[in-house]
Amino acid sequence: MIVPPGSTIGIIGGGQLGRMLAIAGANLGYRSHVFAPEATGPAAEVAATWTRGAYDDAHALRGFAEACDVVTYEFENLPVEALGVSEGVRPFHPSVEALRIAQDRALEKAFAGRHGLPTARWTAVASLAELRDAIAEIGAPAILKTRRFGYDGKGQARLHAAADDDAADAWRTIGGQPAVLEGFVRFEVEYSVLIARTADGRSVAWDPVTNVHDDGILARSSVPPSGVVAAQADAAIAHTRRLADALGYVGVMAVEYFAGADGPIFNEMAPRVHNSGHWTIEGAVTSQFENHVRAICGLPLGSTALTGRAVAMDNLIGNAAERWPTILAEPEAHLHLYGKTIRPGRKMGHVTRVKR
Ligand code: AMP
Numbered sequence: 001m002i003v004p005p006g007s008t009i010g011i012i013g014g015g016q017l018g019r020m021l022a023i024a025g026a027n028l029g030y031r032s033h034v035f036a037p038e039a040t041g042p043a044a045e046v047a048a049t050w051t052r053g054a055y056d057d058a059h060a061l062r063g064f065a066e067a068c069d070v071v072t073y074e075f076e077n078l079p080v081e082a083l084g085v086s087e088g089v090r091p092f093h094p095s096v097e098a099l100r101i102a103q104d105r106a107l108e109k110a111f112a113g114r115h116g117l118p119t120a121r122w123t124a125v126a127s128l129a130e131l132r133d134a135i136a137e138i139g140a141p142a143i144l145k146t147r148r149f150g151y152d153g154k155g156q157a158r159l160h161a162a163a164d165d166d167a168a169d170a171w172r173t174i175g176g177q178p179a180v181l182e183g184f185v186r187f188e189v190e191y192s193v194l195i196a197r198t199a200d201g202r203s204v205a206w207d208p209v210t211n212v213h214d215d216g217i218l219a220r221s222s223v224p225p226s227g228v229v230a231a232q233a234d235a236a237i238a239h240t241r242r243l244a245d246a247l248g249y250v251g252v253m254a255v256e257y258f259a260g261a262d263g264p265i266f267n268e269m270a271p272r273v274h275n276s277g278h279w280t281i282e283g284a285v286t287s288q289f290e291n292h293v294r295a296i297c298g299l300p301l302g303s304t305a306l307t308g309r310a311v312a313m314d315n316l317i318g319n320a321a322e323r324w325p326t327i328l329a330e331p332e333a334h335l336h337l338y339g340k341t342i343r344p345g346r347k348m349g350h351v352t353r354v355k356r
Helices: 016-027 058-066 080-087 096-102 105-114 128-138 164-173 227-247 288-296 318-328
Strands: 008-012 031-036 049-052 070-073 122-125 142-146 156-159 179-183 190-197 203-205 209-214 217-223 251-260 263-270 310-317 333-337 347-355
Touching: 008 016, 008 058, 008 080, 016 031, 016 288, 031 058, 049 058, 058 080, 070 080, 070 288, 080 096, 096 105, 096 227, 096 263, 105 122, 105 179, 105 227, 105 263, 122 128, 128 142, 128 164, 128 179, 142 164, 156 164, 190 227, 190 288, 203 227, 227 251, 227 263, 251 288, 310 318, 318 333, 318 347
Parallel strands: 008 031, 008 070, 031 049
Antiparallel strands: 122 179, 142 156, 142 179, 190 203, 190 209, 190 251, 209 217, 217 310, 251 263, 310 347, 333 347
């Protein structure tokens, strides 16, 4: 089904991803209507309409979907029960099923494993006793992660030794919630693959993106891949495509990998546009945001080729955003600020540099 330019795209979530999606939509002649619980936010200034509502308000979400021509989301911690209502009203992409799997580290790892993607050794744990059993099975070092609602390294505890006290500490650190214990992966680098897929099964992938984190938060993304990431690129893209095909996925999806000695190791997937794809705005012929809009509206996908020899994107976290005058003094730097008030650890903007 084609949702033509001039139509209204509903975006659930009002952060910077919604802002950049709304801008990409506007470039193609779409209006954006955001649904979010906050009074305002980064997407508010660039969206045509803003509905303030709770993410678990099925009635409000139904009304919102009825006011739009197609609905998408830019935020993952959404209750799938309420979203199911919108899914029945208008084309809704990516599917609620993709979100349900991606929200839960146990479901997503099982799903990846079923489709032939190697993962760290892992097991689901629901109590301290189960954690002790899991440590006995997997050994240390290991990482305990909450099954749900973890992001940017939050909801995680590292287990350096298999000692009993360490288990109790880790269990306390994550708040005693259902979790997965993962064996520690020895990897050289981390990278992500972003693909865009349409309802009729066409898909395009950008170059795998090499990612560097600082304190659990993405600091820098760069392309093209080199070394081990370049060597694994085809395999990682094939894995990502297999997952997207299995889900009948529509839109942009990001999958994060560790570069293991024998190939890509699946870490996690995001059923949405992703921070490691922000470089595509200036660094690729078609950005992740534009291809997401094209995919959910049933339009042809644009080229993912690089616009230069190399591209790097640096996140501006917390007061790093105050460096904007210096960044703007570089004639070739592309500065993006999301219009948020500065707080430590907050993603305030990013800067992209394309080497021609
Ligand atoms: P995640 O929230 O799953 O992306 O984890 C946050 C970060 O912790 C990752 O980007 C890795 O640097 C590190 N990490 C996560 N899981 C593992 C693992 N099984 N082995 C080694 N490092 C990990």
